Every structure is written in structure tokens, then in C-alpha cells.
Amino acid sequence: MTKNRLQSLSLSDLIAVAEQQGIINCREMEKEDLIDSIIDAFEESRLERLEDDNWTIQSMCRKFDIFQDEEISPEKVSEIPDHFNASKVEILLVNPLMAFVFWEYGDSAKELAQKCSRHNHLLLRVHEKKFKDGKVSFFDIPVKFEENKWYINLPSNGCQYYIELICHLASGDKVLAVSNKIESPLKITRDIVSNESMNRSDFLVLAGVYGFYDDDDGSGDNSQKIVSFLNTGSIREGD
Amino acid sequence: MPKGYLIFELTCHLPFVKSSRPGDYPHENWLNDAISNTYLPLLRTLRRLDIKSVPFKLTFTISPTLASMLSDPILQERFVSYLDSRIALGEKEVERTSSEPDKNKLAKLYLESFLQNKSDFIGLYGMNLLNGFNELQKDGKINIITTFATHCYLPFFQSYTNSVEAQIYTAISTHNTMFNSTPKGFWLPELGYRQGIEDILSKFKIDYFFTAIHAFLFGSKVPSNGIYAPVQVGDSGVYAFCRDLASSMYVLSQTEGYPGDFSYREYSHDISGELDAEYLGKDIVYPDGSRVNSGFKYYSNTDSFRDAKQVYDPGKAADVVREHAENFIYNLKKRVKKLLRYTDRPPVIVCPYDAQVFGHWWFEGIDWLETVIKELASDDDLALIYPEEYLVKNKCEEKISLSFSSCGNGGYSGDWLNGSNDWIYRHIYSITDKMTELANRFPDEGGLKRRALNHAAREVLLAQASDWPFIMKSGIAAPFASNQIKEHVSSFLKIYNDLSGNSVDTEWLTTIERKNSLFPDIDYHIFRG
Numbered sequence: 001m002t003k004n005r006l007q008s009l010s011l012s013d014l015i016a017v018a019e020q021q022g023i024i025n026c027r028e029m030e031k032e033d034l035i036d037s038i039i040d041a042f043e044e045s046r047l048e049r050l051e052d053d054n055w056t057i058q059s060m061c062r063k064f065d066i067f068q069d070e071e072i073s074p075e076k077v078s079e080i081p082d083h084f085n086a087s088k089v090e091i092l093l094v095n096p097l098m099a100f101v102f103w104e105y106g107d108s109a110k111e112l113a114q115k116c117s118r119h120n121h122l123l124l125r126v127h128e129k130k131f132k133d134g135k136v137s138f139f140d141i142p143v144k145f146e147e148n149k150w151y152i153n154l155p156s157n158g159c160q161y162y163i164e165l166i167c168h169l170a171s172g173d174k175v176l177a178v179s180n181k182i183e184s185p186l187k188i189t190r191d192i193v194s195n196e197s198m199n200r201s202d203f204l205v206l207a208g209v210y211g212f213y214d215d216d217d218g219s220g221d222n223s224q225k226i227v228s229f230l231n232t233g234s235i236r237e238g239d
Numbered sequence: 240m241p242k243g244y245l246i247f248e249l250t251c252h253l254p255f256v257k258s259s260r261p262g263d264y265p266h267e268n269w270l271n272d273a274i275s276n277t278y279l280p281l282l283r284t285l286r287r288l289d290i291k292s293v294p295f296k297l298t299f300t301i302s303p304t305l306a307s308m309l310s311d312p313i314l315q316e317r318f319v320s321y322l323d324s325r326i327a328l329g330e331k332e333v334e335r336t337s338s339e340p341d342k343n344k345l346a347k348l349y350l351e352s353f354l355q356n357k358s359d360f361i362g363l364y365g366m367n368l369l370n371g372f373n374e375l376q377k378d379g380k381i382n383i384i385t386t387f388a389t390h391c392y393l394p395f396f397q398s399y400t401n402s403v404e405a406q407i408y409t410a411i412s413t414h415n416t417m418f419n420s421t422p423k424g425f426w427l428p429e430l431g432y433r434q435g436i437e438d439i440l441s442k443f444k445i446d447y448f449f450t451a452i453h454a455f456l457f458g459s460k461v462p463s464n465g466i467y468a469p470v471q472v473g474d475s476g477v478y479a480f481c482r483d484l485a486s487s488m489y490v491l492s493q494t495e496g497y498p499g500d501f502s503y504r505e506y507s508h509d510i511s512g513e514l515d516a517e518y519l520g521k522d523i524v525y526p527d528g529s530r531v532n533s534g535f536k537y538y539s540n541t542d543s544f545r546d547a548k549q550v551y552d553p554g555k556a557a558d559v560v561r562e563h564a565e566n567f568i569y570n571l572k573k574r575v576k577k578l579l580r581y582t583d584r585p586p587v588i589v590c591p592y593d594a595q596v597f598g599h600w601w602f603e604g605i606d607w608l609e610t611v612i613k614e615l616a617s618d619d620d621l622a623l624i625y626p627e628e629y630l631v632k633n634k635c636e637e638k639i640s641l642s643f644s645s646c647g648n649g650g651y652s653g654d655w656l657n658g659s660n661d662w663i664y665r666h667i668y669s670i671t672d673k674m675t676e677l678a679n680r681f682p683d684e685g686g687l688k689r690r691a692l693n694h695a696a697r698e699v700l701l702a703q704a705s706d707w708p709f710i711m712k713s714g715i716a717a718p719f720a721s722n723q724i725k726e727h728v729s730s731f732l733k734i735y736n737d738l739s740g741n742s743v744d745t746e747w748l749t750t751i752e753r754k755n756s757l758f759p760d761i762d763y764h765i766f767r768g
Contacts, residue, residue: 045714055491056646057654059593061713062506062600063253064269064706065532078725080732084669092395092664093643095651102665149661180398183434185642187457207456207465 006035014038021045089165089177096157096184102149103165109176113167114145122176123166124150131158131186158186241585241622243575244629245615246480248449248591250426251278252302252390254706259754261317262521266719268531270308271321274368275534276599279356282371284609289380295612296623297381299372299594300426303388303413304704306369307757310417315366322360324522325353325534331518332535341550342537348553349535369417376418382625384424385414388758392655392705394433394643395664402671402703403436405765407443409700409758416760423627424448428705429655430482430646437475447478447626449591450641453650455481457642467578467586469630471638479641480626486590489567490604497563498601501540504551506600510535560603564610572620584633587624659717660708663724667702670731674699677735678766691743692763694752695734699766701755702727
């Protein structure tokens with residue numbers, strides 16, 4: 001958001017933006033100070049995001065630098081529909097333990113759901129099939145009629161998942177849509193230290209992390225932070 | 240015979256950005272900066288090495304969107320204007336800094352470099368940089384491979400096989416036209432891997448691709464040579480090479496790698512952030528207040544223990560470049576020595592980098608690369624190699640299934656799917672489905688309808704680019720990225736609705752074809768289910 005754009009906003013709009021950015025005492029500030037604080041907050045949040053990124057992502061960000069971000073003027077913004085009048089549910093794997101689900105339902109299904117549902121919500125029925133033993137189970141997540149997306153924590157890795165969008169009717173459950181299937185990988189980063197096929201130091205050499213890896217377990221709490229292996233490394237490789 | 244091998248893979252990619260009128264938005268400068276800071280100096284360096292008969296083997300991924308922009312006459316003209324504006328600014332800078340000798344020396348150096356770029360661009364390459372890359376490939380000095388047509392993030396298109404095939408088909412056909420060769424290798428954008436892509440790549444006669452380390456380590460078994468030899472992926476007959484993480488760190492990390500050295504030039508300190516708009520000119524400060532890189536940067540990386548910023552000293556930096564090149568080779572040779580105790584063949588260390596790291600972000604990066612290449616030319620233990628050459632020299636019979644992975648934060652997909660960008664997927668999937676519907680509904684169209692259908696296919700591919708969700712998440716130019724997606728979706732839907740009403744808006748179609756003018760030979764049938 002440019003300074004010019006911020007200057008065109010009313011004081012109350014600026015306060016709203018400032019509060020969104022977590023700026024304290026913003027109601028007591030003069031307009032110009034408020035604008036400067038908002039610009040600083042945007043920049044700070046951009047830098048924080050950059051610091052959290054791994055090297056590869058940081059290097060990619062630098063390709064798209066603009067010194068002061070612009071705002072697209074409203075007349076240039078292309079309009080697209082909110083939904084496509086189709087009954088659909090889709091699941092995407094964010095990481096081995098989290099999925100993103102979005103859905104929508106066509107007008108006729110919507111009418112049916114809102115008029116005839118026994119409850120004030122729909123259900124996302126998450127089906128899980130474990131790779132190891134083929135065991136099948138499911139769990140339900142109630143979602144409001146007006147919702148259309150959800151992030152789901154997947155209970156375990158090494159499973160196949162799919163989702164049914166369900167409406168409770170007096171006559172029984174009606175499946176409005178069935179999603180694609182996703183597979184969460186069997187092994188994730190924390191498994192690296194329990195690898196039994198070779199001894200640990202051999203494994204680290206062959207994984208390309210030898211000399212960059214402390215003697216502690218290194219897997220950390222976050223099973224997905226594979227790049228954290230190198231956080232304590234030095235530029236000169238170990239012997 | 241070398242004890243170990245090194246694969247340098249340089250990815251050259253930018254999303255397709257072309258405004259209807261010059262100066263409409265600053266984002267075309269992404270391309271101009273890439274050409275000026277990276278591609279022209281890099282080609283200059285490689286030509287110099289070639290003239291001196293220094294051997295080198297570099298694998299380049301040149302994405303179909305970048306290749307299309309590099310060969311676009313309108314964007315070529317705009318690049319010349321970009322250079323003219325920098326040359327004009329350079330002349331002013333030489334005058335402005337005349338009382339500061341160190342800065343003045345730098346201003347002259349930058350001015351000289353812009354003049355050299357203009358001379359090379361027009362005189363040597365006839366305004367088309369692909370000529371430079373093609374010449375090097377013809378001489379066997381570089382090997383060019385491809386990637387998805389618009390650099391889509393594969394893991395999110397696993398359920399859309401015909402769309403993935405459309406991306407690959409368009410990529411290979413563009414590659415054939417632009418480089419007069421058939422690519423043997425394939426770059427998976429963001430190293431995003433999902434099981435099954437190997438079978439599709441096999442259909443297109445692709446021999447190999449690259450992955451992140453956890454694709455190998457968490458696959459069906461840990462490969463016997465670890466990440467230091469390619470493996471066959473399942474029964475596909477396609478091979479996977481694995482990125483070496485440590486080599487990435489040396490080059491990509493600002494804090495732990497070479498580019499953060501205090502002798503090197505600082506990337507972020509550009510006069511465009513300091514001087515007034517009138518002085519800088521309208522090519523650097525846009526009407527909406529956005530400012531783009533001017534290319535005039537006078538300071539070296541800041542030492543946090545010093546207060547004052549130091550003026551950049553290219554001579555001092557050149558000494559450090561040599562040290563860092565030697566350090567890189569020293570570390571790799573040491574690694575090879577250790578690895579030989581574990582591997583049953585000469586290990587191959589895979590170093591894939593975004594080409595724009597060199598020159599654009601790490602100003603001295605191209606000199607570093609040149610020094611590494613020169614050092615390797617006289618080294619008996621470590622040699623550069625092409626992936627296909629390694630596969631011929633070393634039988635790689637070990638078969639494994641790979642695991643879901645990417646080079647993103649945490650190793651998975653969070654950078655391309657999070658609260659800032661998740662809204663795009665319902666639209667992208669919807670138009671992808673509708674495109675398949677159109678391709679099936681109009682099996683044999685000609686004339687205007689065919690043009691409309693082909694352009695619809697183009698818009699679907701453009702909407703699938705991984706760059707837009709990435710930019711939305713990064714927070715830089717997020718409104719622009721968001722609007723790019725909306726434009727592609729909205730243009731597709733206009734064609735879809737027009738065709739449903741049995742009409743085509745010819746004037747509008749002609750305008751949008753001129754704007755999004757890539758893939759001239761696209762055939763909408765590639766989306767047929």
C-alpha cells in the first residue's frame with residue numbers, strides 16, 4: 001500500500017488499518033504519524049516473513065522485489081465469480097500432517113441443505129485409510145452453511161484421505177460431493193533418526209548433512225523442518 | 240578419471256508479464272533486471288571462458304515463459320528503453336558523485352556495464368538472448384532442459400493429469416521451437432514432487448528430473464549411495480537426481496553462505512530508495528509511487544558491529560571471490576573423499592541454483608562461478624558433468640519410490656497454500672475443469688472459435704503458475720499477483736461464456752492475444768479428457 005494511497009484514506013479507515021497491523025495507541029496519533037507507522041509495520045511484517053524463510057525461498061523472493069509495493073487501482077481489478085454453481089469438495093495436502101479443504105455446492109443442493117437439513121450445519125466426513133494395515137476409519141467436522149474452506153490437522157501420516165461433503169436429512173445423510181484422494185507420506189523428518197537400515201553416521205554422510213549436524217537428535221519438535229538441519233552449521237565442513 | 244562429479248543446474252525462470260502499454264506496471268522490470276544483472280553478464284562470462292578454451296558443462300533450465308518473453312519483440316524493445324533510462328541515469332550519477340571518488344568509480348563502472356549490455360544485446364544477440372544460449376548449446380558448452388509450461392507447482396495438480404500433460408506438452412513443444420532440440424531433463428518447479436509424475440514424464444521421453452533430499456530419504460528405502468547418485472524412480476525408467484543441501488547453503492544463505500560477506504556489494508541499498516522521483520525518472524519511480532531497482536548501489540554488506548556503511552570496493556570483493564571459489568571446491572573435494580568410503584561409484588554432487596542469485600542478488604556471483612569453473616578445469620579429482628552423461632557413465636539400477644517433497648519452507652507446500660493465497664485454487668481448478676469440458680465439447684473447431692479455444696487454454700496454463708501464490712505469500716507485489724490470477728480466470732470465463740452463447744468477441748480476443756502472446760502454436764486439444 002503506497003503512501004499516496006494511505007493519504008487518501010479517512011482517519012477512521014487509517015485507524016482500522018493500523019489496528020489490523022497491531023499498532024498501539026493508534027487512536028491518539030496524528031494522521032501523518034499514523035501513515036508512517038503503518039508503512040513501518042508493513043515493512044516490518046514483510047521482513048519478519050522473509051527471516052522465517054529458508055535460503056531457497058529467500059533467494060526466490062529477491063527476484064520479485066519492488067521497493068515500495070503498489071496497490072492496484074480498483075478500476076484495474078478483474079472481477080471473478082465467488083462460486084461456480086457446482087457441488088464439489090477438494091482436498092490438498094499442505095504437509096504430511098495438514099490438509100486444506102474447500103468446497104461449494106450448487107444452487108439446488110444449497111436449497112435442499114438449507115431447507116431440509118436437520119442441523120444448522122453440513123459435515124465434512126474425513127475418511128482415512130492407513131497404508132500399514134489397510135485399517136479404515138473416519139471422523140466428522142461440522143461446518144456452517146456459509147463456510148467454504150477449512151484447514152484440517154491430519155491425525156496421522158502414512159494414510160490415504162478423502163472427504164465427503166454431507167447434509168443431514170430426515171431420510172438420512174445425503175452426500176453432496178466426494179473429494180479427490182490424497183496420500184500423506186509414510187515417513188517424515190522425525191523418522192530420520194530412527195532409520196534402521198544403516199548406522200546413523202553413515203546415514204548422515206549419505207544424506208549430505210554430515211558436518212552440519214549437531215550430536216543431539218536434531219529432529220526437533222517440528223517434524224517438517226528439514227532445513228533446520230543446517231541452522232547450526234558453519235561454512236567449513238566437518239571432518 | 241575424476242573421483243567425483245558436480246552438476247551445476249541454473250534455473251532461469253520468471254512468470255509471463257507483459258503489460259498492454261509500456262510503463263503500465265513496474266513488474267516488467269523483473270525481466271529487465273534479470274536480463275541486465277544476470278543473463279547478459281552470465282553469457283558474457285561463458286563466452287569469455289569459451290574463447291579461452293576453458294571447458295565447462297552447465298545445465299540450464301530455461302522456462303517456457305521466460306523463453307517466450309526473451310523472444311518477444313515488444314519486450315525486447317522495452318528492454319532497450321530500460322537500458323537507455325539506466326544509461327541516462329548513469330551519466331547523471333557520474334556527475335552527481337564527482338566529489339566522492341569511490342562512489343564515482345562505481346557509477347562509472349555501472350554506466351560502463353549498462354553500455355556493454357546494450358552493445359551485447361543489440362549487436363551480439365540481435366535483441367534475442369536465446370541466440371546466445373542456443374549458440375552455447377550447439378557447441379556442447381551448456382545443456383538446456385525444460386520445466387512445466389507456466390511453472391506450475393506439481394503437487395497441487397496431481398488429480399488433474401490431463402492438465403499436467405498439457406503443461407508438459409506445451410513446454411516441450413515450446414522448447415523444440417525455441418532451442419531446436421528435445422529436452423532430456425525436466426525441472427520440477429520448487430522441486431515439488433508427487434508420486435506419479437515419473438510415469439507422465441516417461442511418456443514424453445524425459446530421462447531425468449531433480450528433487451529435494453527428503454524425496455530420496457523418505458522414499459521406499461534409503462538409496463545405497465544416499466543422495467549422491469541418481470536412482471530409477473519405480474518402474475518408470477526415469478531417473479531422479481537429488482539436490483545437495485550444503486552446496487545450496489554456501490550460495491543461497493545470506494547469513495551462513497558466501498553472499499553475506501562484508502566485502503560484497505549490498506543488494507538492498509539502491510539509490511532508487513533514496514533520491515527524489517524527479518531525479519530518478521519515470522522508469523524507476525512509477526506514477527503510483529512504486530520504485531524499482533535502478534542498479535546503482537554504492538555500499539557493501541553492513542557489518543552489524545560497525546556503525547557506518549562502507550562504500551563498496553570491487554577490488555577487495557574480487558579477492559574474496561577467489562577465496563570463496565577455492566573454499567567451495569575444497570569443501571566439495573573433502574566431501575567426495577569421505578563419500579568414496581560409502582559409495583560404490585564416483586559420487587555426483589547436484590547444485591541447482593536459481594540463475595538470478597548470480598549477478599542480480601549476489602553481485603559477485605558470476606565472477607565466483609567463473610572462478611569455480613576455471614579451478615575445476617585444472618582439477619583432477621572433481622569435474623563438471625551433465626546429468627545424462629553421468630547416467631551413461633554409471634549404471635544406476637537401484638529403483639526406489641520417492642516421497643512427497645519440495646524446496647519450500649518445511650519441505651512441503653505451505654508457501655504455495657496458506658491463508659494469503661488459498662482462495663485461488665477453487666478458481667484455477669474450476670477453469671481447468673471447464674477447459675477440459677470445452678475441449679471435449681468442441682472436438683474439431685476451426686477459424687475464430689479455434690483461436691478462442693486456443694487462447695482459453697493459454698489463460699488456464701497462465702493461471703496455474705506457481706509464482707502468483709508464492710508472491711502473495713511473500714507480501715511483495717501481492718496485489719499484482721492476486722490480480723494476475725483474477726485476470727487469467729476472468730479472461731478464460733469470458734471465452735467460456737462467449738462460446739456457450741455461440742459467439743466470439745473478436746476485438747477483445749485480438750487484444751488479449753497480443754497481451755498474453757506466448758505459446759503461439761498451442762492447441763486446445765491438449766486438454767481433452
